[in-house]
Amino acid sequence: MNALKTNVVLDAKGLACPMPIVKTKKAMKELESGQVIEVQATDKGSKADLQAWAKSSGHQYLGTLEEGEVLKHYLRKSSNEETIEKNHPNVSNNEEFEKKLVANENIVVLDVREAAEFAFDHIPNAISIPLGDLDERSSELNKEDEIFVVCRTGSRSDLAAQKLTEKGFSKVINVVPGMSQWSGITTSIES
Amino acid sequence: MTVNAMSVKEVTKKIVNKDELFILDVRNEDDFKDWKIEGENFEHFNIPYFELLDGVEGIMDEIPANKELLVVCAKEGSSVMVAEMLSEEGLTASYLPGGMKAWSEHLEPVKVGNVNDGGEIYQFVRIGKGCLSYMVVSNGEAALIDATRMTDIYLEFAESIGAKITHVFDTHLHADHISGGRKIVEETNATYWLPPKDATEVTFDYAPLEGGNVVTIGNTAIDIHALYSPGHTIGSTSFVVDGQFLLSGDILFIDSIGRPDLAGMAEDWVGDLRESLYSRYRELSEELVVLPAHFMIIDELNDDGSVSEKLGTLFAKNHGLTIEDENEFRKLVTENLPPQPNAYQEIRETNMGKVNPEEEKQREMEIGPNRCAVR
Numbered sequence: 001m002n003a004l005k006t007n008v009v010l011d012a013k014g015l016a017c018p019m020p021i022v023k024t025k026k027a028m029k030e031l032e033s034g035q036v037i038e039v040q041a042t043d044k045g046s047k048a049d050l051q052a053w054a055k056s057s058g059h060q061y062l063g064t065l066e067e068g069e070v071l072k073h074y075l076r077k078s079s080n081e082e083t084i085e086k087n088h089p090n091v092s093n094n095e096e097f098e099k100k101l102v103a104n105e106n107i108v109v110l111d112v113r114e115a116a117e118f119a120f121d122h123i124p125n126a127i128s129i130p131l132g133d134l135d136e137r138s139s140e141l142n143k144e145d146e147i148f149v150v151c152r153t154g155s156r157s158d159l160a161a162q163k164l165t166e167k168g169f170s171k172v173i174n175v176v177p178g179m180s181q182w183s184g185i186t187t188s189i190e191s
Numbered sequence: 192m193t194v195n196a197m198s199v200k201e202v203t204k205k206i207v208n209k210d211e212l213f214i215l216d217v218r219n220e221d222d223f224k225d226w227k228i229e230g231e232n233f234e235h236f237n238i239p240y241f242e243l244l245d246g247v248e249g250i251m252d253e254i255p256a257n258k259e260l261l262v263v264c265a266k267e268g269s270s271v272m273v274a275e276m277l278s279e280e281g282l283t284a285s286y287l288p289g290g291m292k293a294w295s296e297h298l299e300p301v302k303v304g305n306v307n308d309g310g311e312i313y314q315f316v317r318i319g320k321g322c323l324s325y326m327v328v329s330n331g332e333a334a335l336i337d338a339t340r341m342t343d344i345y346l347e348f349a350e351s352i353g354a355k356i357t358h359v360f361d362t363h364l365h366a367d368h369i370s371g372g373r374k375i376v377e378e379t380n381a382t383y384w385l386p387p388k389d390a391t392e393v394t395f396d397y398a399p400l401e402g403g404n405v406v407t408i409g410n411t412a413i414d415i416h417a418l419y420s421p422g423h424t425i426g427s428t429s430f431v432v433d434g435q436f437l438l439s440g441d442i443l444f445i446d447s448i449g450r451p452d453l454a455g456m457a458e459d460w461v462g463d464l465r466e467s468l469y470s471r472y473r474e475l476s477e478e479l480v481v482l483p484a485h486f487m488i489i490d491e492l493n494d495d496g497s498v499s500e501k502l503g504t505l506f507a508k509n510h511g512l513t514i515e516d517e518n519e520f521r522k523l524v525t526e527n528l529p530p531q532p533n534a535y536q537e538i539r540e541t542n543m544g545k546v547n548p549e550e551e552k553q554r555e556m557e558i559g560p561n562r563c564a565v566r
Contacts, residue, residue, distance in 0.1 A: 018269040021241045044555065045265055052219045053241040 004065075004074065004189075005115040005130075007035040013042045013070060020046040021053055024075070028059065033079035036062070036114045041071050050075065060152075063120030063190065074116040081155040088161035088174045097148055097175045098184045108145045112160040113152055113179065119189040121179065123150070131156045138167055146171040150178045194274040197261050197285035199297040203318050206230040206489060207496040213258040215250075215284075217243065217273050218265050218291065225533075226559045228263060228294060228319070229489050240269035247276045254282065266290040292554060294319035298344045300326075301497040303482065306433040310409060314482060314497050315344070321486045321561045322368050323498055326354075327432055329409030334358040335381075336430065336438055337484050338371035340553060345375060356381045358406055360415070361542075362440030362484060363427040364389035366453040367532040367561040369553050370542045386419075389426030394544035400428055420471055422464025423449035423563070425456070437479040437502055442467055444483045445491040445500050447564035448511030450528055453535055457525045465520055468512060477503030487564050511565070524565050533559040 010027045012020040020041045027037055039050065047064050050073050054061035062074040092100075100107055101123070109126040111118050118128040129137045131151070141147065147169060149157040154176035161174040179186075205212050211232045216223050217240035227235060236253045243250070254260060254277070262277070262284055264270040270286035277284040287294065298315045306312055310329030317323070317339055325336040326345065333354040335345055338361075349356050356379045359372045363386060373395060376383040384406065387399040402419030416431040423441040427449075430438040441449040448468060451460035479502045486498045493499065506512050514520045532538070534556040540546045541553070548556065 016268045017264070017266055018240050018244070018272055022244060025241070025244055044551065048219055048222075049239070049241060052221075052239060056239070056242060 004038065004119050006038040006074065007031060009038045009040065011040050012046070013040050015041065016043055017045055017049065021049055024050065024053075025057075028075070028077055031077045033077055034081065034114075036074060036076045036116045038116070039073040039075065041073065042069050044071070047071060047073065060117070062116050063188070065189065074120070076114065076117060082153045084155045084158075086154060086158040086174065086176065088158045088165070088172070090161070090171075090173045092148065092173045092175050094175065094177065094181055094183070097150075097173075100148075101184065106146070108141070108147045110141065110147050110149045110160070111151070111179075112149060112156050117152065117179075121186050121188055123182070124185060124187045126150070131160050134160055134163055138164065138169075141169070143167075143169050144171075146173070148173050148175050150175045150182075152178055152180045154178050194271065194278050195283075195285040196288045198288060199293050199319070200299070202228060202230075202261070202287065202294070203297065203299050203316075203496070206233075206318065207492065207494075211258055213255055213260050215254065215260065215262045215273065215277075216264075217262060217269050222265065222291075222558075226291070228291075231489060234258070240264060240273055243273055243276065247273065247280060251280060256282075260284045261287060263287045263294075264290045266292050291319070291558070295554070295557060296341050298324075298339065298341055299496060300344075300348055301495060303497050303499055304436065304480065306435065308409075310433070312432060312436060312482075313348075314499070315339070315348075316492075316496060316498065317368075320368065320557065320559075323482070323484055323486065325438060325482060327408055327415065328352060328354045331355060332357045332409045334360065334406070334408045334415060335372075335375060336360045337362055337365070337440070338375055340369040340371045340374070340557075342371040342374045342378070345371070346378065355379070358382050358384065358408065358415075360384045360400065360406075360430065361389075362386075362429065362438065363424040364454075364539060365441075365542055366535040366539050367485075367563050368557050369538055373544065386424075386426030386428045388421070389424050390543075392543045392545070402428065418471065418475075420467035422451055422460055422467045424454060425460060425463070427467070431475070431479065434476075435478075435480060437472075437475065437481050438484075439481050440484045441563045443472065443481060443505065443509070443512070444485055444487065444564050445481070445498060445505070446509065447487055448509070448524070450563060450565045451524055452528055453531060453563070454539070457528075461521050461524050464524060465517065472502065473506075475502060477501065477506065481505055485561050485563050487561075528565060529562050532562045533557075 058078040060076040065072045111126040112131040151157040216237045223237040262270040262274040267290045274284040274286040313326045315324045327334045384400040385397040404417040406415045418429045420429045
């Protein structure tokens with residue numbers, strides 16, 4: 001399995017509770033909002049504890065991969081992206097978007113969240129290009145396609161939709177709110 | 192400043208003595224809700240350790256100044272950290288070495304009676320989980336009933352009283368804890384007795400224990416008389432030891448009765464449970480001292496920390512034994528059942544020998560209360 005791309009990898013292997021969380025908390029302070037950290041730990045209790053800690057501290061717990069004795073936990077630093085104003089005019093809500101997906105219309109789903117966010121929970125057949133990589137990878141997309149852009153809350157996908165429009169894509173629709181409220185089918189690296 | 196260790200043995204003593212203790216439990220909220228250290232005069236406050244990384248100032252108001260203070264976590268590390276922080280704030284705080292893991296594994300041996308010709312019967316109280324196991328000793332031989340996976344404790348205890356374990360029994364296929372029977376048999380060459388109806392899927396050799404079997408311990412004959420009493424499982428078997436003690440397994444407890452649903456057979460087994468409790472047990476002497484395989488609440492402990500009661504008293508007081516109406520009984524044991532024990536299917540498969548998880552995994556499977564009863 002390819003490693004999931006993250007901003008920081010923290011080695012907490014061999015450390016017993018409370019150290020994995022003490023170290024994660026410290027490392028999280030150094031991150032910018034929205035960045036992703038991989039925490040490697042061998043303490044079995046670290047999964048439940050990191051999940052609960054993330055919930056209480058407002059960070060996103062994305063998921064855990066087990067590789068032998070090592071647990072790789074993925075977390076994303078809290079961000080206030082929900083409150084950012086959205087500017088892309090062509091918008092769809094989750095329900096309309098889901099109807100189109102189910103109707104199997106010829107649409108492309110572009111997921112612009114970070115690789116680890118995508119890995120643990122995404123719409124089947126969605127294309128993963130994190131927002132930060134979009135400039136260099138937009139050539140992978142076809143300008144004539146109808147492209148639905150999703151992220152967690154609709155903010156990053158708003159920026160991505162604007163970017164694509166500037167580049168000459170004509171049928172770009174931002175899905176709001178996106179994955180945080182998504183009730184349709186998803187798939188995960190774990191399944 | 193230094194902090195003190197308060198061993199699981201000391202905490203057990205406080206429960207038996209009904210001492211006061213304030214427990215600051217720094218595990219996750221879900222873990223705390225599921226299972227905690229309980230004592231009649233124990234008070235609790237739960238806040239996960241990771242909420243305290245920046246300091247304990249925020250919880251100082253929650254902690255009474257005049258009570259002994261114990262910090263508890265899952266394994267130990269976080270409780271030491273929090274106890275040290277409290278100590279820096281001027282409080283005297285202890286931590287629990289080994290945490291809830293050690294609490295779950297602690298066994299306290301209590302002598303519950305004498306049997307024929309100088310023999311003795313001991314109850315091993317697994318205080319943190321409510322499991323009870325037994326050792327019957329006579330003339331240098333010992334029988335072990337419903338052993339837990341902490342097998343060293345029995346082996347060392349038997350050695351300390353100069354006895355050799357020759358027979359090992361399980362009253363039924365357990366679903367709430369991992370049996371130590373097989374491991375002890377491997378180390379001692381004792382005979383492993385299991386009720387055959389619970390053992391149809393086991394992957395190892397055993398001696399089939401049928402109702403009416405009598406096994407003799409020591410050369411002066413302490414009889415262990417097997418009494419088929421299905422209901423919690425289809426094979427559940429009780430033992431009458433030396434005509435004095437009724438080891439009731441998971442059929443009858445002090446303040447509750449067994450649940451018939453842990454193998455997914457509630458509807459089928461409820462009739463068996465009724466017959467065992469209301470017919471087969473009725474034919475026994477009311478003078479028998481009931482020694483169950485579990486207790487559920489700390490109130491069931493006697494003053495010496497043991498768990499036992501005369502059968503006649505239970506017929507009068509245990510509300511699971513005083514339900515005349517069969518439908519009402521059926522309702523009690525099939526509806527509104529408590530949640531099933533954690534990992535109970537995996538535990539059953541382990542006890543059948545189908546899977547062999549590592550010790551750390553076994554520990555994890557057993558975490559939590561036993562939940563074998565309906566009340």
